[in-house]
Amino acid sequence: MAERVVRLPDVGEGIAEAELVEWHVKVGDVVREDAVLGAVMTDKATVEIPSPADGRVIWLAGSAGDILAIGSDFVRLEVDGKSAQATEAATPPSSAASALAQKPDVAASASRMAASEPPNMLKSQPPAAPAHHAGDRPLAAPAVRLRAREAGADLRQIRGTGPAGRITHDDLDAHLVRGRTGTTAAPYPTQAAVTDIKIVGLRRKIAEKMSVASSRIPHITYVEEVDVTALEDLRAKLNGQKQTGKPKLTMLPFLMRAMVRAIAEQQHLNAHFDDEAGIVHQHAGVHIGIATQTPAGLVVPVVHHAEARDLWSCAAEVARLAEAARNGSATRDELTGSTITITSLGALGGLATTPIINHPEVAIVGVNRIAIRPHWNGAAFVPRQMMNLSSSFDHRVIDGFDAAQFVQRIKTQLETPAMIFIDA
Template identity: 65%
Template sequence: MGEFIIKMPDVGEGVAEAELVEWHVKPGDPVREDMVLAAVMTDKATVEIPSPVTGKVLWLGAEIGDTVAVKAPLVRIETAGEDGEPPPDSVPEALADAVLEEPVAVSAPPTAKAPPKPEKAEPRQAPPPREAQDIARKPLASPAIRLRARESGVDLRQVTGTGPAGRITHEDIDLFISRGAEPSPAQVGLVRKTAVEEIKMAGLRRRIAEKMSLSTSRIPHITYVEEVDVTALEDLRATMNRDRKPDQPKLTILPFLMRALVRTVVEQPGVNATFDDHAGIIHRHAAVHIGIATQTPAGLTVPVVRHAEARRIWDCAAELNRLAEAARTGTATRDELIGSTITISSLGALGGIASTPVINHPEVAIVGVNKIATRPVWDGAQFVPRKIMNLSSSFDHRVIDGWDAATFVQRLKTLLETPALIFVEG
């Protein structure tokens, strides 16, 4: 029999470590060549690690959530032949199909774990029979005490016995009732729950947490909320959807907002920017790369509609749909998840009345879309029903003054309330 050590591969792009986010095997499991053993996440991608050999897993070198350095031992496999050589440092072919996630900062790597020496397994003591476990959990009390407890609605499992061997006495019942104990859950049909589930934060959820912490700790946010009458916009959208061609996507409000953003940042270029706060340099971008915050089964990602300034309304909608689907299915490429210059956050019908969106660092602005609601609006003579939507927008107050933030949002409001202006060239 031989032993094969699989090390953390070099996944490229100068990555020195990766976070272990999933194990597909455990010690003692048989594995075959090309079988996926684990998944690791770098700051750019989630990568599956296959087995180059067939054998049995002897040892795992990390736990989910651990950060493992490149070339650190990851798995030991018992093989049928002689001792194998460690796999080459190059990325296996199977890693070429990595699933990319939202780029975020990587946490500092802990010391790589070294494989422990194999120890002789000691026999495990068999657990006590279920009957013995039930007896151990059963409170010690006489039949009279049990009858009184049932009549009083007292759960004896909640009573501390002071008698011999922890036996419950009448005095214990009196003390329990005097303290205002609730009736027995069994009597009222309710059961107290005391379980606590521990969920280790790992993978994309950990990356999101790090990204949010970075944004909120380093960016002084200012949030500006304004209501927008989108009655005319909704009428136009309904008409365009009714008359759209078979190959054209259905329009939501987002493509209109994207085009309005393109028009607005021409007048307010400081909003379409990123801020390198280490170097103290603001980068104002001519290109408008709009990040769209998208909820996926794995967590929040931000695919990017590139060069929105060069896209018409239908093109914006088609690209938006394509990227959202790629993000939800985990097939978005690295370039589709980085490089945004301004972000839109929308929860659709769950958007609420107002929100305080967190800026996507290192950008300086994010536009939050709240839900549309029909509200009565006074037109000077009477109340009329109008479709109202709030925009909740956050800005980096180091870069954007309150006046400029308000001017930006008011210009968006004008374009959305008079949607014909969105399509005026020039």
């Protein structure tokens, strides 16, 4: 018998590391060629890694939540001595069998595995690397560097336990605890009512992205009240006489069409800001991200080229993407490329919110719930269906006046819905 090392393959252009989210095997299992060994996540997409040969698992690279370097050892197999090379990178799955897809159950599965690891799984963390010398650039993921900067921690003083001495979140946490107490923290007593839940998979990606957006973008939030009585009447009539096969109209398609018209007059709001290069990338196509809650967490499927879609096409695409995001079939292309985002909590939308911009975009439009409120019409108070729009803007590149003007244009169209369909 011989040992065969399966290395983590290149799972995407420009990707240097991936998060281990799920094992499909354990030490001692006999696997067949092409059987799935485990899954890693990059940029909210999950990739399954197959076995390159028949064999028995004798070693696994860590546990769910660990960050693995591309090309590092992933699995070690005991194989027939006549098998091919002893060390090999696993062949990435074929496009038909493994299109990059979001898996809503990955985070839950990873959490269960972390909580109930099989007793015969080997703990094989590499030995801690020596502390970095002055002038060296320590190895660490961008999210770890960001946390270290915010905490005032010097990464050169931290011993990394990841591949090639890479500093992990756990390494940083241990360093910060030692800094506060002067010693390594003792574990919680078994009777203490504390549950430690490791943030892995999609939840970690969300946390990292929110941290980047919050720390790097100075937000300005503008809240405006909108009278949607006429719009709700129109929506009810259109839904009442819609043809078979057409989707039900919600508020979102009307808002999308209003945004497209407003963006035509303020195209600099439909953009990405590369703050490191100091460049605003203004887009001609309006690709609207729709923040969608799934069992695994928040994802943002994208309605591409909303400017080329009518009301019904927008509604159909929103419904299709929302379903794909929730059942885990949304592809990488469907989850990337937005240039401006809508976020809505539906009936739970509250009176006002302060939405966080979907970095690197420069604007996000938030929808709050519709409620009947007294409205002064110039002569008396009358009941009207009112809704607040809570919108945030990157104040580095969007002035308050432009932000207000953008929201006011949307408000005018929603309050007079005929304007959405008429070219002036």
